[in-house]
Amino acid sequence: MISGMLFIFAPLVVGYLFSVRNKNWLNKLNQVTSNLVYIMLFLMGLSLAALDNLGDNLQLIIKFVSVFFVALGAANLLFLPLIDRFMPLQTDSSHSQLPLSSMALESLKLIVVVGGGLLLGVVLNLNLPWVDNAMEWCLSLLLFFIGIQLRNCGLTLGQILINKLGMMIAAVMIITSWLGGLVAALVLDIPVYKALAMASGFGWYSLAGILMGDAFGPVYGGASFLIELMRELVSLVMIPMLIGRKPCTTIGYAGATSMDFTLPLIQTTGGVRCVPVAIVSGFILSVLVPVLMLFFVSLAG
Template sequence: MFSGMLFIFAPLVVGYFISISKKSLLGTINSTTSNLIYVILALMGLSLAALDNLGENLQLILKTTAVFFVCLSLSNLAVLPFIDRWLPIKTDANNSKLPLSEMVMESAKLILVVGGGLIAGLLIPIDLSWVDTASEWILFLLLFFIGIQLRNSGLTLRQILLNKHGMVIAIVIIATSLFGGLVSALILDIDIFHGLAMASGFGWYSLAGILMGDAFGPVYGGASFMIELLRELISLVLIPLFIRTKPCTSIGYAGATAMDFTLPVIQTTGGVRCVPIAIVSGFILSLLVPVLMLFFVSLAG
């Protein structure tokens, strides 16, 4: 049952054990990872183009996205405010302007890449039978590089364990997301382990979409991508509005993106005290996205 999980998970583990001190090499790995994400998302678009009854499948993607997004968001936001009451944080925000438009454009680029692959697959009469195999091999390479990135992120186990806020936020996001995934699976009448796997993206839209597409097909992959992308876009709006009064809620809802994409917004609007909390919670969630997703995929298989 776990053989498929171990096969896919192996590159991540191998990468995590590689320590790199040369900054130029890390920079090359980071840029290569970004480029691979664009490539594999374009392949996701091609996979969608190869689907029979594309119109019906797109409706299914939108329906699945809507149900999961609502259930996950409500589950997260129902519990996160209690952390702010239990472990209050005094923010030291400033009024610097945020490049929100640039961040939204970065997200829009990813949507355009998937859309470009879809359009190319529909308009160009080519055989698309190779797409799934190519996606799998690129996924292995991508997980290897992601493992290296996580290993060389600069966080030690001691730093993670000593940051109570970051650990509690991550635990709450994991528990409430899995509950939301269970509810979503019941509403959509799908396999429970499919729902739990879909709920384990925690905002990492590129990897979540890739893993779900590889495991369950382009419909689930497209829905997972949109669910987590919506989380990120909503976070960009919610963080500036609520981080001064509910910092833990704002950081927690950002999920895995709190350690990278939404970190500048958190730092600017919440202050430097929020930064280590965001990095720790984001790191834990990022580390567990492939672990939990592949675990539930193996159970569903």
């Protein structure tokens, strides 16, 4: 876990050490960042194509995914807009004033890129062990560029590492996710501790799937993986379309991914002022995923 956090923050901090005064260079940097986002999405599609068949329990998994995804999303999106109302976050006006059609087109392009990678991987039956490493290198480079942009927007390290708004978003996400988990437990008639464990994934699909699968079997593991993966995919659609009007809502719904995978998209569509909020919120949620999941799992014994 600690090594994972160092992987996330090291390139960001190193990038922050670079001061770039040339506006043309900064504009080119923004363009490269956007292109890297598309590359990462395509690689994610390839990685999805390499997943093993989830087996005979697919129908039950789909039922779990449907109920949890709706319950968690409804609870999150019911309360997160209250933060936008009472603690508004100013976004970059050049992004927030884009026509809705342009935002929708941007979201569609993102989904098409992911789908293209998935389709290519399935049709060609590619064995691509290098995809995960490639995504890690791309992510490091993206975070390095974001660090440079942070340095040149006037934000201090204190604003980046300690942000009350980010803390508030994380707290609301945790509480509302648990509320959604309780609703899912009632609908599916499963133990509350299992539902709360599943509700504590906060978008970290790889870890959530592993922990739940190890504790409660392949149905819970597969469902947890898909629930959090769907959160990430929906976030890719929501962020370009809604971040100008509901930045806290979109950052919060992205969950733990707001500090890594969706961070470049948050920055490019909402402006650099959204970055400290996203980092703090995502960091808190990332740290708490294993802690909270294992706590609820321990209640089984």
